[in-house]
Amino acid sequence: xxxxxxxxxxxxxxxxxxxxxxxxxxxxxxxxxxxxxxxxxxxxxxxxxxxxxxxxxxxxxxxxxxxxxxxxxxxxxxxxxxxxxxxxxxxxxxxxxxxxxxxxxxxxxxxxxxxxxxxxxxxxxxxxxxxxxxxxxxxxxxxxxxxxxxxxxxxxxxxxxxxx
Numbered sequence: 001x002x003x004x005x006x007x008x009x010x011x012x013x014x015x016x017x018x019x020x021x022x023x024x025x026x027x028x029x030x031x032x033x034x035x036x037x038x039x040x041x042x043x044x045x046x047x048x049x050x051x052x053x054x055x056x057x058x059x060x061x062x063x064x065x066x067x068x069x070x071x072x073x074x075x076x077x078x079x080x081x082x083x084x085x086x087x088x089x090x091x092x093x094x095x096x097x098x099x100x101x102x103x104x105x106x107x108x109x110x111x112x113x114x115x116x117x118x119x120x121x122x123x124x125x126x127x128x129x130x131x132x133x134x135x136x137x138x139x140x141x142x143x144x145x146x147x148x149x150x151x152x153x154x155x156x157x158x159x160x161x162x163x164x
Contacts, residue, residue, distance in 0.1 A: 007131070010058075010077075012124045014085030018050045019124075020149070022089045023117035026110065027153050036099035036106055043096065047089035054082045088124070092117045122147040 025046055029039055058078040062070055070078070092113035099109035125146045129139035 007127055010081040011084035012128055014054055014081050015088035016121055016124050018047060018085035018089030019117050019120045021050050022046055022092060023114065023153055026092055026113050026117065036096045036109060040093055040096040040100060043093040044090065047086055050089060051082050051086040054085055058082070088120050091120050118147060118151055
């Protein structure tokens with residue numbers, strides 16, 4: 001299956017949305033009071049909640065557009081789209097698993113998870129710009145510009161907690 005058919009607009013949208021939601025929560029967690037386990041459970045729980053809300057929204061929207069119940073193939077497409085969002089949202093959780101087993105400090109887990117969330121968003125934006133046919137330089141410029149909102153979330157957290 002070609003990459004452009006595997007990575008669809010809906011899948012990329014779900015992945016970016018899930019990543020931004022989890023990134024916002026990660027930056028809001030307090031390193032001083034959250035344990036690695038609490039952080040991990042929060043991220044996984046949030047990813048599940050986002051996935052369930054995306055299934056609901058996609059099913060309702062698709063049913064309205066089709067004016068009929070969804071067929072099996074359509075449910076499979078909705079599910080595949082949501083899996084992309086769920087998987088992208090879970091990427092930062094890896095670092096809290098590493099902190100829980102003592103491989104990383106909690107502070108490092110937070111920092112790496114935040115920037116990994118930004119990187120996931122950038123990858124999807126870059127892939128979208130390339131799929132749109134933009135030249136490499138244009139794709140890089142657009143992906144940096146559109147990822148700025150993710151960086152803004154991280155920077156706002158750093159402004160709120162300058163000693164971190």
